[in-house]
Amino acid sequence: MLELIPGSLIAIVATLIGVLLAADFLFRPGRAKQGAGPLVAAIAFIAVPGLVLTVGAERHIGMSKKTEFCLSCHEMHPHGATLLNAETLAGKHFANRYVPREQACYTCHTEYTMYGGMSAKLKGLQHLLVHYRGGITDPIKTYDPYSNRECLHCHEGAASFDEAIGHGDELESFRADKVSCLECHKPAHGVEAGEVTKAYGGEKQFELPKLESKDGAH
């Protein structure tokens, strides 16, 4: 059964208004230049669709940040399963709630820059193309080398980070990506070659993490 996502009332009302206004032009196109016709046309074909698409995009962006959204593609199942393995960096973050569990993938794989969120969405569209057209690399590689910026966004300045041996001396190297955090803190996921292909083809099932309905991390 379909479950309405809370907060969708604006989208529903805007859509109904948009449909009624557009239906008027569908059956009476001649009114486009009569009286208030141009104004109504602007509302029907610019304002309301703009509102509907803005609300829809906002909903889309919110939903696509969720861990379950990322793991809905079979090829991501091996990586999702590593969230349950506390031997991996991803698993440690998930187990200790260093990342919000409902946005575990997004929290580490977005870019903490001015347009990082937008960049992540564009890469998400790229993921979709690869998913439907095939050509997934195994093991999966990020488009660009993983930047320490994403780690330091949370860890820099934390007592546990500052007190760790070597961190203070190498901070500038970390900031400049001269030394990758992953050189010491590996494996990030520990997915072995071949697992992605098996998951994509449905040959192998992986145990995926259970997500709580509300995350109180951080």
Add this chain to the structure above:
Amino acid sequence: MSTRRPATLIRIGAFLVIAGELIALASQFDVGPTPFVVFILGGGVLTVGGALLALYGVLRSPAAQT
């Protein structure tokens, strides 16, 4: 100048806008990730395309005789 062609454009555009908005609305329901992406992208493309078509028709419509 005949008003038939602009009227046809407005009709087609309005129809696409209605279809696009309803499809986009479907993404507001908890339908699962893949249908969600199809609904939001498909609905968005139809809505934008239909709106542009309808507006083009409106601009090409002759002014009403008074």
